[in-house]
Amino acid sequence: xxxxxxxxxxxxHPGAWRWPGADPVAFARIEGYLEVxxxxxxxxxxxxxxxxxxxxxxxxxxxxxxxxxxxTLILTAMAVxxxxxxxxxxxxxxxxxxxxxxxxxxxxxxxxxxRAGWNAVTTSGPRVAANFVATEPDSRSRYERAEEFVAxxxxxxxxxxxxxxxxxxxxxxxxxxxxxxxxxxxxxHFDVRGPITLPPSEQGHPVIYHAGVSDQVWTLTARTAExxxxxAVDAEAAAADAARIRARAAGFxxxxxxxLFLPGFVTTLGGTEEEALRRRRELDELADxxxxxxxxxxxxxxxPDALELDRPxxxxxxxxxxxPTGHGRHAVLLAKAGxxxxxxxxxxxxxGHVLGVGAPEQVADQIETWFRAGAVDGFTVMxxxxxxxLPAFVDHVVPILQRRGIFRTDYRGRTLREHHGLPLxxxxxxxxxxxxxx
Numbered sequence: 459x460x461x462x463x464x465x466x467x468x469x470x471h472p473g474a475w476r477w478p479g480a481d482p483v484a485f486a487r488i489e490g491y492l493e494v495x496x497x498x499x500x501x502x503x504x505x506x507x508x509x510x511x512x513x514x515x516x517x518x519x520x521x522x523x524x525x526x527x528x529x530t531l532i533l534t535a536m537a538v539x540x541x542x543x544x545x546x547x548x549x550x551x552x553x554x555x556x557x558x559x560x561x562x563x564x565x566x567x568x569x570x571x572x573r574a575g576w577n578a579v580t581t582s583g584p585r586v587a588a589n590f591v592a593t594e595p596d597s598r599s600r601y602e603r604a605e606e607f608v609a610x611x612x613x614x615x616x617x618x619x620x621x622x623x624x625x626x627x628x629x630x631x632x633x634x635x636x637x638x639x640x641x642x643x644x645x646x647h648f649d650v651r652g653p654i655t656l657p658p659s660e661q662g663h664p665v666i667y668h669a670g671v672s673d674q675v676w677t678l679t680a681r682t683a684e685x686x687x688x689x690a691v692d693a694e695a696a697a698a699d700a701a702r703i704r705a706r707a708a709g710f711x712x713x714x715x716x717x718l719f720l721p722g723f724v725t726t727l728g729g730t731e732e733e734a735l736r737r738r739r740e741l742d743e744l745a746d747x748x749x750x751x752x753x754x755x756x757x758x759x760x761x762p763d764a765l766e767l768d769r770p771x772x773x774x775x776x777x778x779x780x781x782p783t784g785h786g787r788h789a790v791l792l793a794k795a796g797x798x799x800x801x802x803x804x805x806x807x808x809x810g811h812v813l814g815v816g817a818p819e820q821v822a823d824q825i826e827t828w829f830r831a832g833a834v835d836g837f838t839v840m841x842x843x844x845x846x847x848l849p850a851f852v853d854h855v856v857p858i859l860q861r862r863g864i865f866r867t868d869y870r871g872r873t874l875r876e877h878h879g880l881p882l883x884x885x886x887x888x889x890x891x892x893x894x895x896x
Contacts, residue, residue: 459829459864460718460836460878461856462505462546464687465494467526469843470724473744477843484844485526488535494848495536498543501852502866504877505544505575507687507838508532509669512553513586530566537570544874546575546667552600553581553590556610557650563664564615564656572660572873576611577667577687580604580674601674603647608666608682610650613641615663616885617653661873662883671810680706683717684880687838689810690721691791697833718878722811723825723837727850731816738815741842742804750803757789757810765799811840818854825855826864 467485468474475482484490498506508529526532529547536545545566549559559576567574580600581587587594595603619637626632641652668679669687679686680703690696696719704714726741728734747767755762760775770776771793779790789810792802806813814821828834841847859865875882 459825459834459859460504460720461501461865462507462544462687462720462836462838463494463498463503463848463851464507464509464722464838464840465491465844465848466509466840467844469845469847470840471726471741471842472746472749473741474843476744477741480843480845488527488532490844491527491532492535492539494844495540495543497848497852499540501856502869503543503839503852503856504836505546505573505874506533506536507546507575507577507667508548509577510548510550511581511583511586512550513583513589515583515585530562533566533574534569537566537573542573542869542872542877544573544575544665544877545570546577546665546874548577548579548669550581551578551604551607552595553586554607556607556648557614557652557654559607560611560614560654561656563611564654564659567659567661567664568656570659572662572875574659575665575667575685575874577669578604578608578611578682579669580678597674601678604678605681606645606647608678610641610643610645610648612663612666612682613643614650614652614654615658616883617641618657619885623657658885659873661875662885665874665878665880676703677706679703679717680712681710685718685720685878688719688721690812690834692812693828693831693833696721696828697831700833718835718880720836720838721834722840724806724811724813724840724842725821725847725851725855726813726815726842727818727821727847727854729817731820734816734820738804738842747803751799754789754799754802758793767800768798770796770798818850818858821851822855822858822862825859826862829864 464470468480468482469477474480481487481490495506508526510529529549533545533547563574563576582594582600584594617639619639621634622637624631624634638653641650643650665684666682667685667687668675668683671689688699690699700719707716708714726734726738728737751765751767752762755765758771758779764775765771776793779794789802792805797805814824825837829836839851841851856865860867870876
């Protein structure tokens with residue numbers, strides 16, 4: 459199986475910043491990120507996955523651990539203190555230009571010797587959009603732009619052919635410009651000449667990720683992704699989602715297994731189940747309840763003032779909830795089952811991600827069950843509190859998975875593609891790789 463880690467500032471629980479020993483400003487300090495990289499590599503995890511929103515999309519009064527430092531800067535620093543672990547960063551296709559993104563991630567891929575990945579997302583939200591445009595693009599426009607954006611970036615990465623760098627010192631020939639060609643792209647959203655300024659890395663080009671739960675993300679993933687970060691309700695639903703996306707990939711002429719399905723998995727660990735449950739309760743008590751209610755309401759498509767913390771969603775509203783789809787479906791399913799809003803929050807309905815709460819053996823059992831059922835290719839682990847939750851997972855859960863023979867005991871390669879079991883792009887060439895010192 460494959461395991462990534464998704465660190466979010468002090469942690470993935472909204473109460474993490476108040477947890478004893480946590481750094482409430484971790485989202486803006488590089489030291490914590492570097493420690494995450496060292497610990498994750500010690501655990502032989504596939505990659506570090508960094509989300510990003512290029513703007514303040516929510517108030518900081520209740521949940522200050524949102525945006526971090528710019529992902530490629532963090533990952534570049536991580537590359538210097540690690541040797542093997544993959545480095546996946548998010549960059550918006552809505553508020554960037556393809557050439558800049560292609561160049562930035564190519565540079566990260568070369569700096570890290572082939573360990574980079576790009577999570578291409580279609581950023582939305584009026585607060586963020588107002589930093590870039592007068593009017594926020596609609597969903598259809600954002601996804602049309604994203605599809606063309608990814609195609610242009612890939613073309614730029616492929617603009618260096620197999621024999622681009624000649625390096626014939628005797629003849630005085632440095633490069634063959636016939637093999638380093640403009641892409642001359644002229645599309646609906648972009649006009650890009652190319653080529654890019656840098657040769658391929660050891661893995662050819664960065665691994666392309668997409669993230670989300672909408673039908674449009676599924677289609678974009680089926681067309682272009684090599685890995686996907688998403689939210690899952692349970693193993694059965696995750697397996698169904700993966701099957702639908704793989705069927706779409708086949709419809710686009712791709713092999714159904716040409717990408718990895720890696721949903722989020724929020725962990726709360728204790729020496730015993732009782733300790734883990736107590737830790738979760740204490741974190742819940744530190745979290746801002748109104749903020750959590752807001753996120754539940756958003757997932758249900760209801761106004762926050764329609765909900766009461768210790769009551770179920772009112773029956774008329776509950777019966778009118780739509781068929782559960784998208785990021786809010788976890789909350790919808792819990793609401794339809796008659797759980798109180800407080801219980802929906804405690805069961806992970808506010809985040810949309812499955813929870814792993816228990817002793818190491820219990821959490822390992824949960825992971826193994828999903829994996830052996832074919833529901834997932836692995837998980838994107840989301841520790842509740844970063845500074846102690848990630849080491850707990852690496853030191854106590856990973857060894858169990860290794861003993862069971864479902865997770866590596868050491869890296870077998872050096873690139874992210876090798877960790878993920880993905881092939882080199884067709885454009886990758888040994889001469890170019892040799893030329894950059896591999």
